[in-house]
Amino acid sequence: MKGFFEDTINDILDHIKTLLEKYPNVNHILLVGGYGECFLLQEAIRRKFRNKTLIVPQDCGLAVVKGAVLFGHNPETISERILRYSYFSNTRRKFDPCIHDIKRREVSDFGDETCKGTVTKIITAGTTIVSKGLEIEKGMSALRKDSKHISYKIYYSEENDLLYNDSEDCKPFGTIRVPLAGDEEKKKRCKVVFTFGLTSIQLKVRNSAGEEVERSFDLLE
Structure with a gap:
């Protein structure tokens, strides 16, 4: 069953690696969205980027939706x-x-x-x-x-x-x-x-x- 997740997880890891090479001063990774609740993905990120702090907020699968609703009510919620x-x-x-x-x-x-x-x-x-x-x-x-x-x-x-x-x-x-x-x-x-x-x-x-x-x-x- 784990094999079903390998391709997508590897793609995500490669993308994160590319971003970190571009922005080397980033020390924290914030994981949100439905896939962010996947334990296999969380563990893969922790193993791959041991020197980074992974943050998985509560209800991370709803974080994007909540953010969109907040922004719709008050666009200045995003300050920059x-x-x-x-x-x-x-x-x-x-x-x-x-x-x-x-x-x-x-x-x-x-x-x-x-x-x-x-x-x-x-x-x-x-x-x-x-x-x-x-x-x-x-x-x-x-x-x-x-x-x-x-x-x-x-x-x-x-x-x-x-x-x-x-x-x-x-x-x-x-x-x-x-x-x-x-x-x-x-x-x-x-x-x-x-x-x-x-x-x-x-x-x-x-x-x-x-x-x-x-x-x-x-x-x-």
């Missing part, structure tokens, strides 16, 4: 979150021949040398976010004089430093389309405000005429 991913935007970087592929070089209508397909980091993975949220403000401008709209795209990655949006580690997260306003002889700019916190990312973009577009990106989808 740590971002799993880094987030980037499609804001172009100034072309640098020492870094960028010459084939990606483009010149805007205003004479600026930019690199096509680059991304700019918004926030880094591992950042601690309080439940009330963290606001980050960025700017963006159109590359063409006749642009009527601008598409602001967001990407995410487990990597902290990315150069191009078509790299394997760069994944699309969401897009917001914003109407532009202003004189065609000047750069049409907009202000972008991100709010990280709770279970979504709030995005508000305002153009030079004061028009605003808002969108919420659900992190649980």
Whole structure:
């Protein structure tokens, strides 16, 4: 009968080992969820990680459900979150021949040398976010004089430093389309405000005429 549990227990042990290699300062393992009540799993963890303290709370099988109910009644029950991913935007970087592929070089209508397909980091993975949220403000401008709209795209990655949006580690997260306003002889700019916190990312973009577009990106989808 014990053999029925071997594969899943070994998978869990391997996953814990990977996490502990990434976070070596962790000294306690908290075991919750229905499988957490399994004596075989508890003993396997104790044998494998003898230098760690294993905590199995009372009614550990209900811990996840209780947590969800508490969070539903009061979202500030969770005081802080740590971002799993880094987030980037499609804001172009100034072309640098020492870094960028010459084939990606483009010149805007205003004479600026930019690199096509680059991304700019918004926030880094591992950042601690309080439940009330963290606001980050960025700017963006159109590359063409006749642009009527601008598409602001967001990407995410487990990597902290990315150069191009078509790299394997760069994944699309969401897009917001914003109407532009202003004189065609000047750069049409907009202000972008991100709010990280709770279970979504709030995005508000305002153009030079004061028009605003808002969108919420659900992190649980």
